[in-house]
Amino acid sequence: MLSASTLIKNIATLTLALSLPLTAIAHERYILPSHTVLSGEEAQSVSFIASISNAIFHGDKPLGDNGKGVVPQKLAPLFKRLKAVVISPDGVSREMSWQAFSRFSVADTQLQQSGTYRIALVQGDVPMTTFIKADGKKGRFFGNKGKVPSGATNVVKRTTASRVETYVSFNDPNNTALLPTAKGLELSGETHPTDLFVDEALRFQLTYLGKPLHKATKVKVVQGATRHRNQRDEAIIATDAQGKFSLTLSQAGFYLLSANIDVKGKAGSGIDIHHHSLYATLEVFPQ
Amino acid sequence: MKIHLSVLAILACTCLLLVSPNSFAQQISVEITIPKIKVQPYHKPYVAVWIETRKRQGVHTLAFWHEQKDWFKDVRQWWRKIGRQQKPAYDQVTGATRKPGTYTIKISSKELTALNLSPGEYFLNVEAVREEGGREFIRQKITLGASEIKQYEKSGKHELGKVTISVTP
Numbered sequence: 001m002l003s004a005s006t007l008i009k010n011i012a013t014l015t016l017a018l019s020l021p022l023t024a025i026a027h028e029r030y031i032l033p034s035h036t037v038l039s040g041e042e043a044q045s046v047s048f049i050a051s052i053s054n055a056i057f058h059g060d061k062p063l064g065d066n067g068k069g070v071v072p073q074k075l076a077p078l079f080k081r082l083k084a085v086v087i088s089p090d091g092v093s094r095e096m097s098w099q100a101f102s103r104f105s106v107a108d109t110q111l112q113q114s115g116t117y118r119i120a121l122v123q124g125d126v127p128m129t130t131f132i133k134a135d136g137k138k139g140r141f142f143g144n145k146g147k148v149p150s151g152a153t154n155v156v157k158r159t160t161a162s163r164v165e166t167y168v169s170f171n172d173p174n175n176t177a178l179l180p181t182a183k184g185l186e187l188s189g190e191t192h193p194t195d196l197f198v199d200e201a202l203r204f205q206l207t208y209l210g211k212p213l214h215k216a217t218k219v220k221v222v223q224g225a226t227r228h229r230n231q232r233d234e235a236i237i238a239t240d241a242q243g244k245f246s247l248t249l250s251q252a253g254f255y256l257l258s259a260n261i262d263v264k265g266k267a268g269s270g271i272d273i274h275h276h277s278l279y280a281t282l283e284v285f286p287q
Numbered sequence: 288m289k290i291h292l293s294v295l296a297i298l299a300c301t302c303l304l305l306v307s308p309n310s311f312a313q314q315i316s317v318e319i320t321i322p323k324i325k326v327q328p329y330h331k332p333y334v335a336v337w338i339e340t341r342k343r344q345g346v347h348t349l350a351f352w353h354e355q356k357d358w359f360k361d362v363r364q365w366w367r368k369i370g371r372q373q374k375p376a377y378d379q380v381t382g383a384t385r386k387p388g389t390y391t392i393k394i395s396s397k398e399l400t401a402l403n404l405s406p407g408e409y410f411l412n413v414e415a416v417r418e419e420g421g422r423e424f425i426r427q428k429i430t431l432g433a434s435e436i437k438q439y440e441k442s443g444k445h446e447l448g449k450v451t452i453s454v455t456p
Contacts, residue, residue: 027419054419231421231445 029279030256031119031166032057032224036194036283038170044111046168050121051104056256057224057281059104063164064121069100083122087177089115089170114171116194118178125159125274157265158273166281169194182210185261185276189244196284198252206243206259208276213243217261221247224254252286311406311432312396314455317349319413320448323387330418331384332446333358335365336392337377339410341428345369346409347402348377350392352384361416364424389448399431406432411439415446423447429454 034047052075053060065071065079084096086109096119098107111117130140134151141147148155161184167177173192180186187193189204196202206213221235239245239259249255257280265271317336333353338346345368353359360366369377413425423446427439431454439452 230423232419 027052028054028056028256028258029063029121029162029164030057030281031063031121031164031279032254032281033119033166033168033283036166036168037285038111038168040171044170046109046111046117048098048107048109048119048166049104050098050107050164053104055227056222057254058227062100062103062105064098064105064107065100066097069098069105070102071100075100078123081123081126083120083124085120085122087118087120087181089113089117089174089176091176091179109168111168111170115174116167116169116177116192118165118167120163120165122164122183123160123162124183125161127271128158128160129155130158131155156272157270158275159271160275160277162277162279164279167193180207180210184208185213185259185278186210187257187278187280193280193282196249196282198249198284198286201246201248203244203246204257205245206239206261206278208243208261208263213239213261214241215243215261216241217243217259219245219257219259221249221255221257223249223251224256249284252284255282255284256280257282311400312456313399313431314394314396315349315399315411315429315431316391316393316453316455317411317413318389318391318449318451318453320389320443320450321385321387321415322443322446322448324417324420324446326420328419330420331386332415332417332420333362333384334413334415335362335370336411336413337365337369339368339412341408341410343368343410345375346404347375347394348380349394351377351381353381354384358416358418361418361422362414363416363422364412365414404431406430411452413441413443413447413450415443417446421445425450427452 029052032049038044049059050063051059051061052063061072061075064082064084071079084098085093086096087093090113096107096109098105109119126142127144128140128142129146129148131148131152132154133139133149139152163184163186173194178188180188186207187204188207191202191204217239219237219239221237222232226232235247237245237247258278260277263274265274321332335351336349340346348369359370362370369375409429409431411427411429416422423443425441425443425447427441429439429452430437434456436456437454441450443450
């Protein structure tokens, strides 16, 4: 599996047509909301932080920009592919404005309607080709313009896509914004993602293209503040054949839930594997 | 005769001063195991092995395996005691990160003598940190200057396996 860091590096290399020194770019991604549950008669605001970072909920690299921020050259091609959206409780999708700073991106949103909002940074399919070179070393390139060197074997045409999101409820939560957009891998299920409490069974389901994921996969759940623990304490949960999984958490806090799938491309589509990843930030409250 | 005796006495004292208290012929060897960890992606850990005084002053780095300087601060205990001030200098003992396996790190009696340490108790520290993984810190009190072989065994739970420290006269 190729990491997002590799992806970023390679997009950058392709775009700049330069061979830059490969620096490590961490590859977990998240959006951290100031609040996930709000109440009141007047409109409320929520602020968000988004980052590419292995230190969960501590920023490392920004994720997303509106053209006014500080964008590292290497991340610019990735940011161009990101769609920043907020889906309102009535199901209407609007564009969101993120601004990049050195270590994270920041955004604000106003909540007028009561109900649940879904805030997402979505990266559509990025084409990528991987192969084994004649000398046995791994090779790859991004985009459609690269050339597979002669003598290369195991040539695989791929796409990679990702969705990074979180959920906020103003007054009474509803489910409209949570309905699958039917693009890539998404989170769904019985439990409302802004109604999470410790010691209660949380039941979710992964969907792919808007339908239950008919494929057993693994979901990773990690509590924030990994920087302040010696162990990451990641829980790996297997889904059933409908993409369903459940978990019970014993500590309140923000959690990052993530999942990845590889889907075989349709015959004749020219793509062998479609890779999709999902990162969802959840807030869990004490009893 | 009197003069001769006092000269001898001075010579004897000088010799004692030269030999003691800072001189003891010993070598330290530290055998550490980096365990195999089945994760994807796996990054080889940054590892530091160093000596501190009982008052937690950095004395000497025996080994520091690393990749990029950006991550040195994540070897947190070593960083605060030695790394961030680069004192005592450690550039002689650095190397690339190692794959899982068992490694022996040694400091010869000649090198140890050059550090001019007093005999007594010190701490031998081993710290391992893995990108996208965990961190482990092992700390063992050791005695330098003893006349017999001393061996200490510790065991890590996550990022380090068995750690065996031998201090040999």
